[in-house]
Amino acid sequence: MLKIEGLDVSYGAAQVLRGVSLTAQAGQITCLMGRNGAGKTTLMKAIMGLLPPGAGSIALEGTLLSDLPPHEVPKQGVGYIPQGRRLFGELTVAQNIEIGLMTRGGDAALREELLEIFPRLRERLGQRADTLSGGEQQMLATARALALRPKLLLLDEPTEGLQPSMIEVIRQVVLTMRDRGVAVLLVEQRVDAVLDMADRVFVIEMGANRDEMDRATLRADPGRLRAHLGV
Amino acid sequence: MDFGPYLMLAMLEGAVLASVLALMASGLSLVFGVMRVVNVAHGEFYMLGAVMAWAVTSFIGGGPALAFIAAAILAPLLVGGLAAVADMVILKRLNYDPERTIVATIGLLYILQQATLMTYGADARPVVPPFNHRIALPWVEWGEGGLSFYFPWGLSTTSYKLFVIGAAVVLIAALRLFMTRSKAGLIMRATQLDGEMATAFGIPVERVYAAVFGVGAGLAALAGVLIVPIQQAHYLMGGDALLLSFIVVIIGGLGSLAGTIVAAVLIGMSDGIISVFFSPTLAKILATLAVALVLVFRPQGLFGGKGR
Numbered sequence: 001m002l003k004i005e006g007l008d009v010s011y012g013a014a015q016v017l018r019g020v021s022l023t024a025q026a027g028q029i030t031c032l033m034g035r036n037g038a039g040k041t042t043l044m045k046a047i048m049g050l051l052p053p054g055a056g057s058i059a060l061e062g063t064l065l066s067d068l069p070p071h072e073v074p075k076q077g078v079g080y081i082p083q084g085r086r087l088f089g090e091l092t093v094a095q096n097i098e099i100g101l102m103t104r105g106g107d108a109a110l111r112e113e114l115l116e117i118f119p120r121l122r123e124r125l126g127q128r129a130d131t132l133s134g135g136e137q138q139m140l141a142t143a144r145a146l147a148l149r150p151k152l153l154l155l156d157e158p159t160e161g162l163q164p165s166m167i168e169v170i171r172q173v174v175l176t177m178r179d180r181g182v183a184v185l186l187v188e189q190r191v192d193a194v195l196d197m198a199d200r201v202f203v204i205e206m207g208a209n210r211d212e213m214d215r216a217t218l219r220a221d222p223g224r225l226r227a228h229l230g231v
Numbered sequence: 232m233d234f235g236p237y238l239m240l241a242m243l244e245g246a247v248l249a250s251v252l253a254l255m256a257s258g259l260s261l262v263f264g265v266m267r268v269v270n271v272a273h274g275e276f277y278m279l280g281a282v283m284a285w286a287v288t289s290f291i292g293g294g295p296a297l298a299f300i301a302a303a304i305l306a307p308l309l310v311g312g313l314a315a316v317a318d319m320v321i322l323k324r325l326n327y328d329p330e331r332t333i334v335a336t337i338g339l340l341y342i343l344q345q346a347t348l349m350t351y352g353a354d355a356r357p358v359v360p361p362f363n364h365r366i367a368l369p370w371v372e373w374g375e376g377g378l379s380f381y382f383p384w385g386l387s388t389t390s391y392k393l394f395v396i397g398a399a400v401v402l403i404a405a406l407r408l409f410m411t412r413s414k415a416g417l418i419m420r421a422t423q424l425d426g427e428m429a430t431a432f433g434i435p436v437e438r439v440y441a442a443v444f445g446v447g448a449g450l451a452a453l454a455g456v457l458i459v460p461i462q463q464a465h466y467l468m469g470g471d472a473l474l475l476s477f478i479v480v481i482i483g484g485l486g487s488l489a490g491t492i493v494a495a496v497l498i499g500m501s502d503g504i505i506s507v508f509f510s511p512t513l514a515k516i517l518a519t520l521a522v523a524l525v526l527v528f529r530p531q532g533l534f535g536g537k538g539r
Contacts, residue, residue, distance in 0.1 A: 049433050082431070088424045093415070099421050102414070103433035144432070166532045 001026045001183040002047070002152055007056035009039075009046045012051045016042045024152065025186045028199035029174065029184045033229060040096040040187045041083055044156050047185075048080050049073040050144025060152060074103050079150030083157045083187075085141040089130030094141055095120055096129050107147065114143045117173065135166035142173055153177055171197070191229065197223055203228045235387040237372045238504070244367075245503020247392050248459070250399030253495035256479040257335045257406060257471060257488060258450030264486030265443045266425040267329055268322060271336040274473025275343040276314060276448040280306045280455025281464035282347055285356045299361040299460070306456050307449035314448030327440065340469075345464040360391040362462035386530045395457050402453065405490060410488065419443060423486070474515075475502075478522050484535025494533065 002024040009017040016039045024030040032040050043050045047058055049070035058066040065073050074080070081098075088096050101111060115122040118139040124132060129140060138158060143154060154176065159167045176199065178184050188194050194201060195218055203211040203225070211228060218225060259273045283306035288298035317339055325331045367387045369380045410416035421440045423431045430436050454472075455464075462468070479498050483490030497520050505514035525532060 004393050050427055050430060070430045071434070071435045074431060080431045082428070086425060086428045088421050090424055091420060095417055095421075096418065099429075099432050099434075102418075148432075152232070 001061060002121070002185065003042075003057075003059045004047070005057050005059075007043070007058065008054040009042055009049075009051050010054050011042075015054070016207050017046065018206075020207070021056075021072060022202050022206060022209075024183045024185045025199075026151070026183045028179060029178050029186055029197050031194045031201045032142070032187045032204065033189075033201055033225070033230065034204040034210070036208060038204045040204065041156055043204070044082070044154050044185075044187065047073075048078065049152060055122060067199075071157065073126040074110055077148065077151035079145035079148045079151070079153045080144045081141050081158055083156045083160065085110055085135055085137050086194045087144070089131040089142055090128060091127055091131070092126055093140055094125040096144050097121075097147055100144035103148045106147050106149065109148065110147060114146055117146070117176075118143050118169075126147060135162055135169075138166065138170060142170065146173075146177070150177075150182055152183045152185065154185050157189060159188070159190065159193070169191075189229075191222075191226055194225065195219075201225060233383065234369075235385040237507070240370065240371070240386055241504040243388050243503075243506035244507060245498050245500035246262075246396050247499075248503050249271075249496045249499020250396045251458045252475055252479055252499045253403055253456035253474075253492050254399050254457070255451045256476040256483070256491045256495050257403060258415035258447035258454075259476045260480045260483070260486055260488060261406075261450070261493040262447035263417055263462035264441050265486075266322075266327060268327060268332045269329070269336070270444075270447065271333060271450055271473070272317075272339040272343060273333035273336075273447070274469030275340050275347075275474060276310050276451040276470035277355075277455040277468060278308045278347065279313070279343060280452025281459040281462075281468060282351050283309060283371070283452070284456040286351075286460045287463045288358050290472055295359040296328075296361040299358070299456075302358070303453065303456050307452040311449030311520070315441045315522060317493070318444040319437075321439070323437055334403075342436075344424045344453050344469070351464075351466060351468065351517075353405075355463040357358065357463045358459045360389075362390050362394070364390040366390055379430055382491065391460060395461070398457060402450075406450070407488065415442075428513060439534075451476040475518070478488070478518050479524050480532075485533030487532065487534040490532055490534025 004020060004022040006036050007017050007020045008015060020043060032043065034040050042051060046053055047065065049065060049068060057064055060076055060078065062148070063076055065076060065078070088099065097111060097114060100106065118231065121137060121139055121143060124136065130139060158170050162170070171193070174184055174186065198218060199215050201213045201218060202209065205228070214223065255277055259270060262268055263269050264337050284302040287302040287305050288295070291298045291301050320342065322332050323340065324412055325335055366389065367382045370383050370386060371380055388456050417432055418439060422434060422436055426436050475498060479494040480491055482498065483494030502514040502518060505517060
């Protein structure tokens with residue numbers, strides 16, 4: 001599904017990613033872990049085409065995303081839930097969802113489906129996004145990304161700062177997407193959540209691949225993951 | 232003429248200026264709001280609108296009304312198209328960098344101005360208004376028999392000036408509806424709020440920028456078309472209009488359409504009134520002073536946010 005090979009990314013003169021390689025399969029949750037500043041968010045942005053690669057390639061089902069103009073990447077079915085949610089704050093809930101629906105021609109039925117997944121958003125459709133609570137904002141960011149009918153879903157620390165009930169809502173959505181055959185690439189800091197959900201984990205450190213573990217390895221040796229993160 | 236009718240006359244003149252200014256400054260505000268580009272060439276798009284209105288009305292026969300309608304359609308389209316090309320050729324290559332685009336639009340200002348001088352000439356040229364009936368305006372006085380209406384000598388306007396006010400109101404309402412109700416307006420607002428996230432949802436931001444720059448220039452050109460039957464077209468007419476537009480968008484709040492409209496009414500009306508009672512120079516001095524005060528005490532303008 002997603003195949004990244006030898007990816008270099010720089011911010012000006014500062015190189016952040018150095019030859020990163022990673023794969024994510026359909027119907028699996030792939031977790032990306034690393035300490036702060038390791039380059040996780042940079043990798044997410046590079047997949048979305050928001051940062052140009054200096055070297056290497058990013059391919060989705062054989063299509064080279066790294067060769068496409070940035071606005072064509074989401075049209076290939078890549079949904080993005082960024083760190084900090086980054087909603088269009090002055091637009092209403094309905095308009096934020098509409099932006100997502102427009103990307104790949106989503107219709108009223110899909111909109112209805114999203115509002116059934118997140119019924120609280122239905123009550124807030126006319127409300128400005130920046131007036132929602134943190135949990136509601138995360139629901140909206142998730143709904144906006146799901147409005148693309150993604151084949152690949154990128155989530156950058158989606159549970160950061162959320163209360164446990166809301167974390168469970170997001171977890172259920174992620175598991176549902178996996179069960180529907182979506183490839184999920186999840187940046188997550190909570191080791192317990194990763195051990196619970198991940199089918200494969202990639203650890204990056206200082207912008208380079210450090211370790212890779214499958215589900216069996218994670219279960220057999222959870223300390224290996226904790227050791228990388230110093231927890 | 233008594234003070235009351237004289238004041239009404241001054242306010243009418245101010246309302247005409249406010250209408251044209253609101254239209255022009257809306258374009259400047261739209262461009263800054265979405266693209267964060269301070270377009271110093273905006274006044275030249277206004278001038279080009281007026282010059283093209285002269286060219287179109289001179290070329291097309293069939294009476295002043297038909298020629299004016301053709302000018303009102305063609306001039307904004309041509310100027311908007313020219314601006315979109317300028318965006319793709321110049322601003323896009325500068326990666327919409329705020330500082331470099333200021334210098335680039337100063338260069339564009341001189342290119343457009345001097346190209347107009349070379350082709351159109353230095354003469355001011357009139358455009359015949361599509362209609363221009365003189366309308367006497369009534370005033371009221373309190374007499375022995377109670378309130379009564381009368382028509383003071385000299386208190387009048389023209390149907391064309393009233394049309395300019397009405398047309399500006401309709402066009403600004405249409406712009407507001409376009410931005411808030413249409414799909415294209417939604418895309419422009421999303422781009423304004425977060426260009427990177429707009430890209431992450433499939434919006435071709437650079438194409439949106441070209442369209443916004445074109446629409447902004449088209450609004451300025453339309454303002455030029457509306458004013459030219461009153462003021463005449465001249466290759467240097469963009470300078471004062473640009474200054475007033477900057478005053479309006481700074482007072483209203485950069486990027487705020489509502490603030491722009493309110494500030495245009497304030498500046499236009501005060502300019503009209505002060506110009507009639509005192510002098511146009513004093514009006515400009517006071518408007519510039521108002522900008523200085525706003526920049527010191529409320530830099531984000533009356534309706535602007537704290538910035539992103």
